[in-house]
């Protein structure tokens with residue numbers, strides 16, 4: 396089968412992915428074999444390909460937003476021909492303290508699709524049968540793919556922040572996750588306050604229905620019930636904290652923060668304000684988000700690339716050169 400293979404990480408301008416013929420995959424016990432219909436390109440893929448994340452397997456096939464069709468090892472829930480989604484969390488051990496208590500997003504030994512196991516930049520992929528998700532029929536392959544990481548994580552961030560219908564919610568940063576989360580907030584009749592750098596991001600936020608849009612240095616004009624930060628910057632976390640009412644919550648949607656600057660407890664955290672991080676996702680988050688996306692008719696903006704253009708797709712993501720998400724269609 397044809398796949399985009401990472402022999403050794405390097406800057407994307409060096410085109411580190413090799414489009415190669417590799418042996419056809421054989422699904423193991425508990426796995427389904429999928430024909431890949433589309434695979435979304437996430438910024439995390441860029442971090443893996445460029446070596447910002449340590450190498451976990453050599454000869455890696457990246458890609459963790461897979462829309463696939465079951466072609467072998469079907470299950471009762473997913474017969475041959477069913478269309479399913481695969482996300483970043485490819486499996487858990489099921490045995491650690493967290494798994495046994497239902498906190499599977501915090502598992503001590505998770506599997507990451509397209510990082511610790513091969514992913515979807517290929518004609519075929521294998522996935523754990525208990526970690527694939529049914530996809531709504533109304534969502535076509537191209538538009539379903541970008542929902543499978545950015546969409547689910549953004550949705551989880553809203554949950555971690557404890558957003559309720561009709562509340563005032565701040566989004567600090569407006570990239571792939573936030574532009575999907577705002578659609579969910581609109582459907583929940585929330586007032587959305589977007590603080591972000593970049594004219595194009597501000598225009599997009601306004602066009603998607605934000606009540607207020609400002610730059611990263613502007614403070615929302617009202618006290619917020621909830622806020623979600625998307626930038627890897629502790630300054631942004633403090634700005635979000637400073638915009639909350641008493642009892643409000645900031646959810647930090649970042650794998651890495653530069654640092655959190657010293658801040659004034661009395662004015663920023665006193666009053667039972669909370670700061671929480673958002674880590675990975677659960678299968679319930681995935682299923683609930685995909686159902687919500689179907690109900691509200693969520694359609695992300697996408698640009699399609701062939702498998703041969705996998706490097707070019709990552710270059711486009713790196714340079715913010717396309718409107719919306721990049722999707723590889725093998």
Ligand SMILES: [Zn+2]
Nearest residue numbers: 491494502503
């Ligand atoms: Zn576990």
Ligand SMILES: [Zn+2]
Nearest residue numbers: 437439544545
């Ligand atoms: Zn991702």
